[in-house]
Amino acid sequence: MRLFVLLLLIAAVELGINAQPVPAGDENIPYLMTFGPRAETSWGDDDFSQTFFFLIPKGFSQPVYIRVYDPDTGGDIDEINGVFDTRMTFSVYGGRECYTHDDAQETSPAGNYKSGNLLASKSFGVDPAYDKNWYTFGPFNPSEGEFVEDFDGYVFKIILDGTSGDDGNLYRYYLSTMPDNNKSIEGANAFAYEYSFRMYDDPNEVSHIYPFVDNRTISVKLSNFDWDSDGFIRTVSVARKSQMSKVSGEDHWIEDEFTIFEEEKNTSLDIQFIKRKSPAVKNNNVVVNVRNQIGELLPFYVIPIGGVPKYKYDITVEKSR
Ligand SMILES: [Ca+2]
Numbered sequence: 001m002r003l004f005v006l007l008l009l010i011a012a013v014e015l016g017i018n019a020q021p022v023p024a025g026d027e028n029i030p031y032l033m034t035f036g037p038r039a040e041t042s043w044g045d046d047d048f049s050q051t052f053f054f055l056i057p058k059g060f061s062q063p064v065y066i067r068v069y070d071p072d073t074g075g076d077i078d079e080i081n082g083v084f085d086t087r088m089t090f091s092v093y094g095g096r097e098c099y100t101h102d103d104a105q106e107t108s109p110a111g112n113y114k115s116g117n118l119l120a121s122k123s124f125g126v127d128p129a130y131d132k133n134w135y136t137f138g139p140f141n142p143s144e145g146e147f148v149e150d151f152d153g154y155v156f157k158i159i160l161d162g163t164s165g166d167d168g169n170l171y172r173y174y175l176s177t178m179p180d181n182n183k184s185i186e187g188a189n190a191f192a193y194e195y196s197f198r199m200y201d202d203p204n205e206v207s208h209i210y211p212f213v214d215n216r217t218i219s220v221k222l223s224n225f226d227w228d229s230d231g232f233i234r235t236v237s238v239a240r241k242s243q244m245s246k247v248s249g250e251d252h253w254i255e256d257e258f259t260i261f262e263e264e265k266n267t268s269l270d271i272q273f274i275k276r277k278s279p280a281v282k283n284n285n286v287v288v289n290v291r292n293q294i295g296e297l298l299p300f301y302v303i304p305i306g307g308v309p310k311y312k313y314d315i316t317v318e319k320s321r
Pocket residue numbers: 069070071072073074077078169170171
């Protein structure tokens with residue numbers, strides 16, 4: 001069995017985790033975020049598009065559903081810019097190259113990022129029927145996804161594209177075995193190569209993203225966009241107690257590059273987003289991605305591979321000798 005598949009299984013089974021909310025519990029992220037294309041990027045979305053992948057283990061053969069919480073742009077949760085006048089389209093893809101096409105694994109909605117077979121699609125504007133409510137895509141047969149040997153499972157892709165307007169859509173996903181309820185799939189996971197999300201307003205909440213570091217990774221470049229100078233971004237790992245990163249202010253990217261320790265290979269990093277205590281920053285939307293030394297993006301799994309990394313003092317002692 002490939003090491004990576006083994007690590008996926010350990011993440012799912014040993015930790016007893018089989019939930020597929022996106023964002024997931026260990027991330028402590030309130031909502032995903034995507035803006036309409038007329039918004040200024042200073043509102044916090046760099047490209048008005050977000051892609052997520054769902055991973056279903058090969059042995060699972062029941063129909064699956066991709067559910068979206070608060071898919072519309074309007075009402076209490078979403079971010080108004082003048083008046084709500086935004087439309088967005090969710091599209092679900094499966095089949096050949098929905099995941100393995102290079103453009104699907106990049107950060108920008110460019111080229112053939114909509115690779116694969118379009119399985120379902122729906123547009124939303126302001127729609128009170130779906131405000132604080134779920135819309136369900138599916139059923140999908142797992143084999144309608146793309147089979148990916150490295151994962152020993154099937155992958156589906158969901159893209160949300162802002163199509164008009166300038167407001168912010170906040171939403172969540174859930175991979176479920178039921179159309180009208182959230183029921184998770186053991187061993188499933190979800191991941192993205194770029195995460196666009198909303199921070200909590202409460203300065204005591206810490207959000208997390210967990211990039212997986214494979215054994216080819218020598219160094220990483222952590223990039224963050226429109227952090228609004230909201231406190232600290234730091235990285236914790238099995239070999240890293242607390243490494244502060246450079247943070248962005250308003251409407252720009254900032255990059256921070258660091259070398260990966262041997263002990264960090266085949267583990268996840270814990271990138272922590274720690275808010276400033278005062279004055280509190282409200283409605284902070286931020287975009288994050290991480291690349292390796294040759295520019296490949298590291299996947300952010302909502303259920304971190306190998307579990308949430310805990311700093312091990314002994315490893316650092318060993319390393320500093
Ligand atoms: Ca929404």
